[in-house]
Amino acid sequence: MKKLLGALLASALALGLAAGGAQAAKKTVKVVFIGPLTGGVSANGIGGRNSADLAVRLRNADPKAKYHYEMVVLDDECKPNVGVQVATKAASDPSIIAGATHYCSAVAIGTVDTYHKFGLPVIVWGAVLPDITYGNDYKEIHRVNGTMINQNDVNAKFSTGQGYKTFAVIHDTTDYGKGHLKYFSEYVAKYGGKIIGTFGVTADQQDFNAELTQIKSLNPDAIYFGGLTPIGVRIRSQMDKLGIKAQFIGTSGIVSDAFIQGLGPLAEGTLAFREGAPVDKLPGGKFFTAKYAEAGYPEGPEAYGAFAFAAMNLILDTIERVGPNRNKVTAALEHVKNVDSIVGPISFDDHGQNTVAAITKYVAQDGKWVVWEDSEYASGKRKLAK
Amino acid sequence: MSAAPRTPLWPGIAAAALVTAFAVAFMWAENEWEVIGVLAAAAVAVLVARRSGWLAPAARAFETREPAMNRVALAALLVFVAVFHGDHFPLLMVGTVLVYFTVCLGLTIQFGYAGVVNFAAAAFLGTGCYSAAVLAAHSAIPHLALIAIGGAVAALVGSILILPVLRTRGHYAAVVTIAFGLLFKTFLEVNDTLGGPQGLKLPSMRLLGMTFNDNFSVAGVEFSFYMHYVLAALALAVLAFAVTRRLERSWIGVSLDAIRLDETASACFGIHIARWKIVAFTLGNFMAGAAGALYALMLGFIAPTSFTFGDSLVMVSIVLLGGIGNPWGAALAAAIVVVLPEKLQVIQEYRFLLYATMVILVLLYRPEGLLPRPLRRYLPGWRPQ
């Protein structure tokens, strides 16, 4: 028995030394990616994960890189408490230097304190709630994608411009949905539209008959939906059941293939808006799409993949420059001005927020999200609802 | 009758030391293979101990020399915590295990002793969490009092259910607590004053001038700030454990056992069924609420999705797996249930499936659980033949 134990110990020791020796070439630096990998918005999370992974892979294949990078992937399930749990796990691990985090705004706003508490510099890649960067003074929090403020401005202007004057708003009760409600209300009043009813729903609600029946009696021109894909799909299909003919207008939360797949032909004619130019019109868009296809991921990058790639790339660049030290990375990220990336030049303002001027208007056409200007709706060949 | 010779203490001490060593190795294990290796080694050690007849003396030491063994267990836990004094995440896990242990002690009193089924344990934990969150943010009540208040609020909320729980039996009683558990989470989610689905944030706990959220160092040794919370949770758990044990040993415990086993006979013997059920139910909820208040302060953030029906089921599984009515079993099961999925990332996703399957197997083949509750002893030194 003792001999067996001794032999086991010796072999374990030998294996450990061998493994250690192999790594002695380049020091391994750990970075973390956090996103919703399970649940209703998992398509976006997985797309972001693949894109960030692509950035790490390309960097590891580069012989000029000073370090070997390992990406730790954590799933926040789009739930705030799980997000805080995995954020604590990542941030309390001293070997993780920086991270690209969060698609769901509800999660991102909950975890800012955690990252600050442990001093982990993070760059948000998909959450659009403004408070994430503007609601605090933490030096650790940055964001490469835009906020929902611009999005709702363009939305309100465009929608009223299309002739829709009365709106019923359905929003989810997380800070994400409430944020959309706040900004849309502001801008729609500015452009002469009117909100005739507001309905808050839970993020996993199944049955919307009660809300939609009331909306039917209000008879709005359009229904504005501030929420994510899973309930967007349900609302749109139950709208049809009740015979509501209003135009369905969504936000960046429904710009995903999962929305169209979930509805089939019913998705036709839905309007939505997103920060950032469409991927092929981005400066590095073609490069990104080509490399992504080459890497052979089974799932697509979805709407925010390019931002995840840009965020992770920026992190890797910064670590290459100042070394694998959290404080140094945080300090370096404070001074990001006009840094080139595939989504265009990134500059962080005093709150760590990147300015993304372009807002893309999308309309669902023939089973795909098509940029408005390129669509048959813009040219007049097809008509929107009402 | 001559006094029976005192059971030797050292098998128990050796067992505690070995368990601590395994626990430290388990926490230190970095990747999955190391974890599985440690688990396999532990399983082998237990089997070898049973075969060579070493397990029985250790168990006897725990049963008969309880006060001394309690101190040994406490010392072992402190040694474990000391080993990880600077690491955040292991300490957070220890804190979580201690909180779950306290809640499960409450469940043991309700379910294991009095036979009152409670499928809303997570709801009462949540009540404690939310009361601490609201009071910490809006009032200047000292944080130590918050723990007691959290317990009191949970007990108060539980009193809503007392009437239905008393009047119903078996599966009808189950539906009452299940409905409450579901109602609780839904209520929190739709209610904006309590934060809604976004949850609530809590400030750092402050006690005796120390801010718990700051790392500290003693004599040059760096301690993680979670150490504060772990020590507080340990104090709470020790208190809960002492109460549970005293309760079980006393005539109150005998009454509760009698009520669980046969209500009609107990009533015939003059035991006031309603009163003792209320006491058990309320005490259990109080413990859950107090643990919740501390848990909220430790995490700094709570949201309704932490307190679902699934979480209540996990707590019931802990009590069942460990052995109904045996606090040591609950401790062991709580440690396994909380720490294993964190360490074995590959099973993180499968953990609900795993727990549910284990409980079904336990119910089918070994309903007493991992560490069955020992028979009550009325004559000192008596052992069943």
Next chain:
Amino acid sequence: MDAGLLAQFVANGLMLGMMYALVAVGFTLFFGVLDVIKFSHGDVLTVGAFTGYSTYLGLKLLGAADPWLQVAAVLVVACSAMALLGALIARYLVMPLKSAPALNILLATLMLGTVLRESVRLFYPDGANPKRFPRLLPTDAVALGDFNLRLDSVLLFLGGLAVIVAIHVLVNRSKLGLAIRAVAQDEETARTMGINFTLVVLFTFALGSAAAAFAGVMNGLYYNEINFGMGLWLGVIGFSAAIVGGLGNIYGAILGGFLFAALQTVGAVALPFASAYKDVFAFAVVIAIMAWRPTGLIAEKTSERV
């Protein structure tokens, strides 16, 4: 509120009530026969819905395009598969635990429900995401003022009604039903009378599970969506409905189902500021009813051996 709107609410309530009633009838059947609460019933519903969905996908691959054929096939496959699953659960989980304390069976079936739910989530391809259930029934609608009456809703309602009537006829008018009622009344005497206890129990579980599968497919056709968590909620509501109506009594179960749906609809209408409160309202009422009438509205007639 005008008549059309009221009619819409009533129609919604009726559909919900039908689905709850189907689940509640299953619970009542199991309880009546074996004195057990099979908590996994709701998750059997989920598995049934997913089985139906897989059947549909399979049919699509094979090229069978006629929607009526698809509906028939989906229903037949889902119901028979769940009948088999129900019988297996009875044989290997419930019957061995028959002599254990009642709480053990409750817990075992609760855990089994979790196993079924998690299995769907983990092992069905992309199981964690909601799946779009196809629109197989005709979607012509008739608009009567504000009220939009859809043909598929009517068909679903009539289908559910037919299933309930069929179960009622089976249990009350057939020889097998007589055997079921005998076993429910007194197991030992039924055995003495020559009734094959095991077979009757297995058949009852199969029947209840098939009804659950029907409810699952109905749910999928109505909301055009299925997800792995649908059974948990429906199961608890069905259970509460069965209890409120009195366990062991089919009429009570149906009453309980429609009552629960009425509670939710009234809650949604009366509390316009947050129709999400309707669940809270409904469950609160259930707890209140249990406090007032501990064995349900139509009390079960039991005698307790001391």
